Amino acid sequence: MLDAYRTDKQAKEFIAYIAGVYHDNLQELLNSCDYFCAYCDGSTDGTNSEKELVMVHVLVDYYPKIKFLKLVEPPNTKAAGIFQAIGSAFRDFGFTNMEYTKKMIGFGSDGANKMLGERQGVIKLLKEEGQAPWVLSVWCLAHRIELAVKDYFKDTYMDQVTDVYNLVYYFYKGSAKRNREVE
Numbered sequence: 001m002l003d004a005y006r007t008d009k010q011a012k013e014f015i016a017y018i019a020g021v022y023h024d025n026l027q028e029l030l031n032s033c034d035y036f037c038a039y040c041d042g043s044t045d046g047t048n049s050e051k052e053l054v055m056v057h058v059l060v061d062y063y064p065k066i067k068f069l070k071l072v073e074p075p076n077t078k079a080a081g082i083f084q085a086i087g088s089a090f091r092d093f094g095f096t097n098m099e100y101t102k103k104m105i106g107f108g109s110d111g112a113n114k115m116l117g118e119r120q121g122v123i124k125l126l127k128e129e130g131q132a133p134w135v136l137s138v139w140c141l142a143h144r145i146e147l148a149v150k151d152y153f154k155d156t157y158m159d160q161v162t163d164v165y166n167l168v169y170y171f172y173k174g175s176a177k178r179n180r181e182v183e
Helices: 008-032 079-091 122-128 141-152 157-173 176-182
Strands: 036-044 050-060 063-072 104-109 136-139
Touching: 008 050, 008 063, 036 079, 050 079, 063 079, 079 122, 104 122, 136 141
Parallel strands: 036 104, 104 136
Antiparallel strands: 036 050, 050 063
């Protein structure tokens, strides 16, 4: 009887049920909470396609919890495209138009101008187009520490170490034999 559950089709079905329960619970949590914060970070995948990870920070029984909301592909990598992608992620959880901005009190991301720029960033769009002038912008501490460490080691021996790591990476990445073996 257990062998029936060990197929790739059954695993896919189990994952779909688990994801459905997670989605429903998070939707209920977001609709019942008074407020939340949103976090957003971008990345480029192997196909050079931009993805934005959207997370929410919400209180659950007076304890702060960070929940994965959605991984979305923005229409473009400008602030307007990322803003649209964030709206799309919240629409999938039952929020219509800019309804989610009524509960949003904070927005966190890396310190890039397209995210936290007061003149053309996502935060400006949230405040103006989302009609939420109260939203506070927060520069992610992990990103700030990364920049501080990079600045600290600038023009030191670490530049050579980084160069060697990059050379090794691109040597293996560009190897035709290596790429054939992976496929």
